Amino acid sequence: MFSYYLQLAAKSLKSTPITTLLMVLAIACGIGISMTALTLNHMTGTNPIPEKSSQLFAVQLQSSGKTSEWPTSDNVPFQIAYQDATNLMRVMPKYKHTAMYKTGFSVRTLEPKFAPLLRTARVTTRHFFSMFNVKFLYGAPWSEKVDENPTLQVVINQDLNNKLFGGGDNTGKEIFLDDKTYQIVGIIEPWHPKPKFYDLNNGSFQSTEQLFIPLVLSSTYELPSFGNNNGWKDERNNTFKDKLASEVLWLQYWAELPDAEAKEHFQQFLTGYVDEQKKLARFERDDARAVLRNVQQWLDYNEVVGDDSYVLVAVSFMFLTVCLVNSIGLLLAKFLRSAPSVGVRRALGASKGQVFSQHLVEVGLLGLIGGLLGLVFAYLGLTLLKNNFAGFDFVATMDMVMFLSAPVIAICATVLAGVYPAWRVCNTLPSIYLKTQ
Amino acid sequence: MLVMSGINKVYQTEQVQTHALREFNLSVAEGEFVAVTGPSGSGKTTFLNIAGLLENISSGDYQLDGQSIVGLSDRELSRLRNEKIGFIFQGFNLIPDLNLYENVDVPLRYRGFSNKERKQKIEHALETVGLSARMKHLPSQLSGGQQQRVAIARALAGEPKFLLADEPTGNLDSLMAKQVMELLENINKQGTTIVMVTHDPELARRAQRNIQIVDGQLCDFTIYQGGTVNNDTDKNAVA
Incomplete structure (x- = not known):
């Protein structure tokens, strides 16, 4: 069913391009900012000589x-x-x-x-x-x-x-x-x-x-x-x-x-x-x-990773939260708009769990797209830092851990944000939307 | 096929308690074509939603194809609905983003058929309703009659034993309505049990049996057989 849900998600996102664009941009901005801060924090905390660090x-x-x-x-x-x-x-x-x-x-x-x-x-x-x-x-x-x-x-x-x-x-x-x-x-x-x-x-x-x-x-x-x-x-x-x-x-x-x-x-x-x-x-x-x-x-x-670095990460994740809260609003509106289709699916045999999973896959796909765009934003942010401030050559560089973290964080965060809208839509009474008389 | 015994359905708000169905008893045999009529607000839709496992009952017992639905989980009810019941709605209720093939595919997906099985069933169902050439069209590219035929194909694709039709010709002109009714009659002749809600007495007359719901209770019971009309005015009659 996952591939079916994925197909439905792609169709659904394409069917509402403006809403999708807004949600992707919101997620990408949040991920871009938080990944920039997280990368700086991560790279400043990197062990420079792990093979002999304890010796x-x-x-x-x-x-x-x-x-x-x-x-x-x-x-x-x-x-x-x-x-x-x-x-x-x-x-x-x-x-x-x-x-x-x-x-x-x-x-x-x-x-x-x-x-x-x-x-x-x-x-x-x-x-x-x-x-x-x-x-x-x-x-x-x-x-x-x-x-x-x-x-x-x-x-x-x-x-x-x-x-x-x-x-x-x-x-x-x-x-x-x-x-x-x-x-x-x-x-x-x-x-x-x-x-x-x-x-x-x-x-x-x-x-x-x-x-x-x-x-x-x-x-x-x-x-x-x-x-x-x-x-x-x-x-x-x-x-x-x-x-x-x-x-x-x-x-x-x-x-x-x-x-x-x-x-x-x-x-x-x-x-x-x-x-x-x-x-x-x-x-x-x-x-x-x-x-x-x-x-x-x-x-x-020596507090190489200073408190301000952690504060920056915390603030950036708060920003991500704000972006996600906005996305929740958009998702809720989008999902509830699609409630008649959900009603039909329920009548045709979809369980609440299947409807819930279908919507979570859609949210996950949204998170993946937002995460990948966020990665581009983070890259631009880090390049901006490197080009404008001395001493950022190394720390403003994304390593593989950070590179892979961005889409994972984006997917997890958006899926978390999408739980409530998906739960709401899967709990709507199908009969309400099937009534035609 | 369908046995409802002493069913009550109560909608409760903070201030008002509405009895949509009261001590409702009905039995529909396998292969029957039953028309349900009644004034607006009489409980027809509630009956249809309960019969289609879309709403829970407040009390009583409902057996579908020999299985009681009381106490079943949402997952079990969904599986039962998917396997045994086909729906046809007045507004067609096709999913607008999906083409005809994908619309008919929906119930088969939840049934867990293989790709090959699904393809066969979809093509056969669309062929039955005469729309196999328009599989890739979106619902918006079809007339009302064609959309209702797609909805019938979707309802039939999973080969359900029981078809619930809610004003299936309500949005169609008389010619289209006639075609759709003929299609339903053919389906019934092949053994599918049909319960059809309608406002149209002419359509109701074409069913084997006509029941009327008034104030949440079964109040009329008529059998049409080869032009002979038998009336039974006992309330809550059980066939």
Whole structure:
């Protein structure tokens, strides 16, 4: 009977083109708006590295002063000080862990006529690449030795490689970063984790850096931070060396801990480190402690998907509800107009259930058409966002889950909305409409 | 075929209680052609709706083809209606969006016949009423007489035992009415029981038996057989 109901639904929708158009438009508008909001919410909440999400941990230290306040749920700062980063990296060779921060350079080739490019860079250690599953197109990370002894080496990404050289294997070549020449040791494949979980400062959906250089160069060449610098202590930082020795928090720190045992082991080590610093009177607070958070916990902690995103989704679904309520009115009018035909069908042997099913199929078809048009509206909405606002490149993109969700939500919502009109029409007394005398 | 015993039908509103049928008794044998007459508001339509299982009775018993309909669910009543009863209405009641083929198809769809069976039955039914060449036409493209013939084809397609006709010639001119009546008589001759509501005494005379409903009660009982008229004035007569 389903195919018969489908045929009847198509005929019925065609027989009232204006009403059908109005209902489809109402559903499409509601679905378009709600899917746009839902997509933004869904994509901002996407796990950027699901295969290692539970093994990668952001490290936080409560190293600040007794009265310092931080905009976090547990009042622990997001970043750590350079001296803590270097202290931690010196020990625990058993596990991969890395410190990092963002800087930037004027980049050019050795070709004198090449116009310099301003590019951001990540200052980190070689473990960064293996910890975050960064794949190499050519070459490899710099060596462990380079992490200890300042050497002007750089890893660039494919985009920059294309810009500088037009592509190809250019490892071994040299480029200028500001006024110094760095040797390219590796070229990585396109890598754009969104959200940019390893450094959520200055926007969760910023582009990844195009250059990666050894952290050890930071002190030697006084590479400034292009990210956030959180100071809590009244101290004089006149020089870069002062900053390195200061309590300013400006580095991100990550560890790869493959299992619960490793995590516990690392946590104990960090607790020991904190106790040591407390003894040295460097960490002043009674609640000084180290906190480990895996990628998902880190994203939640940083409220990457903010409350406003949920509010937007809620508002958009309220709008969808308004659209559906309007559709219910139109459906009710349409169905009750067709009550004489329903009366005839009932007289010819259709049960209430069959009449109800027939009308629900019609509503479902309406929802499908509305949902598909809503998908087009959502695509237009997301394109509008991408074209007009920076940072929406990734989040304003519909993935397969969202793509398939739109018609499913539309059908479910309209079928739900159509229950009352269908119930009303199937409960009308057939004899009323058959009376002719 | 149809046995109604002590049927009462009461329509109840907040202030008014209307007895549409009172202690109504009637028996129609298989193969009979019965005409039902009576003034407007007498209960003819209520009788027809109850006979066609379109309305429930307030009390009494109604047996259709040996089966009591009391206490049956909507689904069971619908199946019974679909299998045993064919309807012909004064206003034809064809579904305007469906062509003739699809209109005749409606009761067969609910019966669950296969595509092949349905096609055969539809084509045969339309052929019987002389409209097989116009299967793809919409009802609006036909005359009143042709529409009523389609309605008859639809009523017959499922081969029901019992045909209920509500003023089947009421909207037709005399020539068309004659054709439709001849068609009904032929159908009856082939064994289908027909109960026809009519205002027209001439049409009523063509039935084998004429009953009259006044104030919700059966009040006249006449048998026409080869021009002989037998009157029985006992109320609530049971044949």
